[in-house]
Amino acid sequence: MTKPIRSRIVKNGKGTWGPMKWALTLTAVLFLISVLILPLLTVFQTAFRNGMAAYTEAIASPDTLHALLLTLLAAGVAVPLNVIFGFFAAWAITRHSFRFKRFLICCLDIPFAVSPVISGMIFILLLGQNSLIGGFFMDHGMRIIFAPAGIVIVTTFITCPFVARELISVMTMQGTDQELAALSLGASPLQMFRLITLPSIKWGLFYGTILCTARAMGEFGAVSVVSGHIRGETNTLPLHVEILYNEYHFQEAFAVSTLLVFIAVVTLVIKGIAKAMAPKKAVRPIFRERQDSLS
Amino acid sequence: MKISVSHISKAFGDFPALNNVSVNIASNALVALLGPSGSGKTTLLRVIAGLEMPERGSVIFGDEDVTELAVQKRNIGFVFQNYALFPHMSVAANIGFGLRVRNEKKSVILERVEELLSRMQLDGLGHRMPAELSGGQQQRVALARALAMRPRVLLLDEPFGSLDAKVRKDLRQWLRTLHSEIHVTTVFVTHDQEEAFEVADSVVILNDGQIEQHGSVPDILHHPSNEFVRDFVGRQSAREIRVSRAPATVTM
Numbered sequence: 001m002t003k004p005i006r007s008r009i010v011k012n013g014k015g016t017w018g019p020m021k022w023a024l025t026l027t028a029v030l031f032l033i034s035v036l037i038l039p040l041l042t043v044f045q046t047a048f049r050n051g052m053a054a055y056t057e058a059i060a061s062p063d064t065l066h067a068l069l070l071t072l073l074a075a076g077v078a079v080p081l082n083v084i085f086g087f088f089a090a091w092a093i094t095r096h097s098f099r100f101k102r103f104l105i106c107c108l109d110i111p112f113a114v115s116p117v118i119s120g121m122i123f124i125l126l127l128g129q130n131s132l133i134g135g136f137f138m139d140h141g142m143r144i145i146f147a148p149a150g151i152v153i154v155t156t157f158i159t160c161p162f163v164a165r166e167l168i169s170v171m172t173m174q175g176t177d178q179e180l181a182a183l184s185l186g187a188s189p190l191q192m193f194r195l196i197t198l199p200s201i202k203w204g205l206f207y208g209t210i211l212c213t214a215r216a217m218g219e220f221g222a223v224s225v226v227s228g229h230i231r232g233e234t235n236t237l238p239l240h241v242e243i244l245y246n247e248y249h250f251q252e253a254f255a256v257s258t259l260l261v262f263i264a265v266v267t268l269v270i271k272g273i274a275k276a277m278a279p280k281k282a283v284r285p286i287f288r289e290r291q292d293s294l295s
Numbered sequence: 296m297k298i299s300v301s302h303i304s305k306a307f308g309d310f311p312a313l314n315n316v317s318v319n320i321a322s323n324a325l326v327a328l329l330g331p332s333g334s335g336k337t338t339l340l341r342v343i344a345g346l347e348m349p350e351r352g353s354v355i356f357g358d359e360d361v362t363e364l365a366v367q368k369r370n371i372g373f374v375f376q377n378y379a380l381f382p383h384m385s386v387a388a389n390i391g392f393g394l395r396v397r398n399e400k401k402s403v404i405l406e407r408v409e410e411l412l413s414r415m416q417l418d419g420l421g422h423r424m425p426a427e428l429s430g431g432q433q434q435r436v437a438l439a440r441a442l443a444m445r446p447r448v449l450l451l452d453e454p455f456g457s458l459d460a461k462v463r464k465d466l467r468q469w470l471r472t473l474h475s476e477i478h479v480t481t482v483f484v485t486h487d488q489e490e491a492f493e494v495a496d497s498v499v500i501l502n503d504g505q506i507e508q509h510g511s512v513p514d515i516l517h518h519p520s521n522e523f524v525r526d527f528v529g530r531q532s533a534r535e536i537r538v539s540r541a542p543a544t545v546t547m
Contacts, residue, residue, distance in 0.1 A: 177379035180346055183366045184373040185393035186444060195396070199383045 017084075021213065028196065046254035058255035066232050067240035070148060074223075074236060075216035078156040082212050083205070088164025089117060094171040095179075116158060120225025123154050146228030150234060154222045159212045166208030170201050199216045207274045214267040296357050296448040296480050297322045298343060303352035312338040313349070314504040320482060322357075325474045328484045330501035331527070336484045337452055339501065343482065344450050345369045356447055372441030372479075374451040378433050380425035386436050387412070387421035393444040411439040431462045442477065449476055451483035455490060468493050488528055492516070500524055502530035 048055050058064065089108065093101060111119065126146045127134040134144055144150045178200065182192040220238040227234040229243060237260055244253035298320040305313040313335045320326050328336040341347040343354055345366035353362040360368050380389050386396075391404040392409055412421055415435040425433055434454065441449060454470065455463040471494055474481050483492050491498050492512050499509045500523075507527075508520040519525040 177375050177377060180366070180380055181373065181375055181379040181440075182381075182392070182396075184344060184346065184371060185396065185440065186367050186370070187392070187396040188367065191396050195392075196381060 004279055030132050040261065043254050043257050046250055047258050048255075050091045050251050052253060055100075055255045055258075058252040058260065061252075063232050063235065064237075064240060064256055064259075067235045067237050067256075069120065070234070071217050071238075073148065074152050074155040075151045075213055078159050078216045079209060079213050082160050083163050083209055086165075086167055086208060086212075087205070088166035089164040090171050093168055095176065108164055111158050111161050116219065116221030117225055119157060120154055120222035123150065123157070123222075123226055127153070139245065140167060145226050146230065146234060148234060150226040151223050151234060154226050155216050157221055158219050158222050159216045162212035162215065163205065163208035166204050166211070170204035177207060203274055203277060207271065210267055210271050214264065217263050297482060298355050298448060299342060299353075299355040299484070300339070300343065300500065301353050301355070303339070303342055303349045303354070305342060305349045306417045307337075310547065311504050313342065315351070316501075316504070316506055317428050318499055318506055318509055320480060321497075323478050323480055325481045325496045326483075327495035327498045328482060328501060329488055329491040329498050329527075330486065330507075333488060333503075334501040336486075336499075336501045337502040338504075340450050340452055340482060340484050343448070344371050344373045346373070361513070368445065370447050372444070372446035372449045374434075374437045374441050374449075374454060376453040378425075378437040380433060380436060381439070382425055384425075385421065385426065386423050386428070389425065389436055390421075390439045392440060397444065407443055411443060422481065430458050431466065437519065438473075442479075446479065449477075449479045449481040451481070453485060454483050455485070455487075463490070470494055491527075500527065502527075 047058075073225070089104070092098070093105060114122075124145050126132060127133060127137075127150065129138055129145070137144055144153070178196050179192050182196045183189070187195065218238060219236075220242075223236055224239055224242075227236065227239055229235060229239060231240075231243065235243065237256060241253050241256050241260070244250075244256060300319075301317045303313050304311070304318045316335070316339060328339055330336045338347060342349050345354075345361065345364060349362070351391070355361065355431075356369070366373075381392065384392070385520055387405075387408045391408045394404045394407060407420065412418055415438060417432060417435055417439065420428065420432065425436065428436065438451075438454075457465055458466065467490060470483075483494070492515075497509065497511050498515055500507045500515065502523050508515055508524045510518075510520075515524065515528060519528065
């Protein structure tokens with residue numbers, strides 16, 4: 001029954017469906033241009049509207065450089081920590097059974113589920129001057145909230161699920177048979193990890209790390225709450241852009257934005273390469289859709 | 296190598312997979328563990344392999360108690376139901392894996408790999424990746440990999456489970472022939488009585504985590520020990536099986 005009908009549609013695809021196909025494609029392209037390309041062009045157009053000199057001046061200003069440095073510091077601490085945490089969490093969840101396993105998996109979702117602003121406020125309550133922990137550190141001359149330490153901690157919190165979730169789905173799909181086979185052939189646990197586990201998860205690990213890095217550098221909401229916006233001290237790149245913009249330094253704001261655009265483009269390219277290199281089945285995490293819609 | 300399993304119990308959560316199971320497997324025998332799904336046959340195989348640790352009981356290879364020994368120290372060959380080949384390694388690297396992790400010399404590994412490739416009728420496929428092989432070929436790579444370190448016992452989980460009917464029939468005879476040549480105590484799991492009776496010297500019938508009967512093929516067919524065994528094997532007549540067990544004439 002269905003076969004002749006289907007083949008008729010396919011046959012007609014070239015003729016009758018032709019204009020429809022063009023209309024659909026055109027709509028998609030127009031949509032992409034207006035929603036994605038135009039804003040991006042605006043960023044660059046505004047960034048360069050006072051000429052190259054003004055652009056480099058904005059980029060090279062001490063405040064911008066400091067913001068860039070702080071952004072790199074936050075990512076530089078958060079990403080390695082989360083790679084290590086993510087690996088062990090994924091290992092525990094996919095290779096062992098224990099009480100509270102479901103609970104741990106749910107906990108991994110907290111940073112995605114809670115609004116970033118709330119996350120920031122939680123840390124102010126937890127580590128602020130008037131809290132037990134924050135007070136203790138304050139007495140010893142260390143400020144956490146409204147200081148780089150707070151930014152690093154909040155960034156780590158916000159980006160904590162990326163690597164773990166990526167690895168959980170890759171390792172769940174992988175199963176344990178290959179690892180057990182390696183053991184049954186006489187491999188030590190370390191040999192098993194190096195020769196079997198790592199090669200099978202490396203692209204998933206890489207992919208998760210890239211996503212984690214991108215978010216660590218781009219995070220605004222939570223960082224904004226704990227930063228205090230002290231220029232040259234607790235400003236990250238996204239915060240710096242906001243400050244410049246609020247002070248009507250549009251050209252400077254957009255110039256600094258181009259730095260974030262570059263980071264995003266580089267991330268996308270590396271992500272694309274990682275995806276292409278990975279074996280087809282390895283990077284199709286179950287969580288992908290939810291993750292994108294929430295971040 | 297003789298295998299003695301005594302008083303093994305193993306539960307997964309509340310589910311008792313094996314309940315006080317004891318069985319002796321003679322040296323160089325070819326034995327089938329037969330039973331419906333959930334009977335504990337795969338668990339028993341994995342306990343013998345050391346992939347599962349029993350709560351009670353002991354596993355003895357020859358005179359050595361291996362109950363506490365980790366799987367990597369037992370020197371067993373295990374063929375997984377889905378083969379579990381390493382997808383990022385060539386066929387040759389898969390087969391040589393066991394020797395490689397034992398730091399064997401490269402020349403020794405290469406020689407052994409070549410020998411196994413030709414024994415398993417896989418000549419010229421050493422450079423292929425596992426994904427480029429047919430199901431039957433993958434099965435033989437998994438067998439070659441398990442045999443590479445000359446294991447004390449060979450354990451196969453549903454060895455013909457994921458192959459199509461035609462290949463299954465061929466492989467049955469082939470496994471018998473292989474077993475008669477390599478002289479390794481071999482235990483395989485199956486849910487298919489025809490397969491068990493055709494391939495194995497003796498059959499262990501499991502149900503609900505317990506052994507219902509262990510005996511030679513004619514023994515089980517003519518003297519089923521209880522109602523369950525009679526029912527379970529009754530679906531196939533004794534005559535049919537005797538015919539299919541005509542002497543194998545497969546050449547290697």
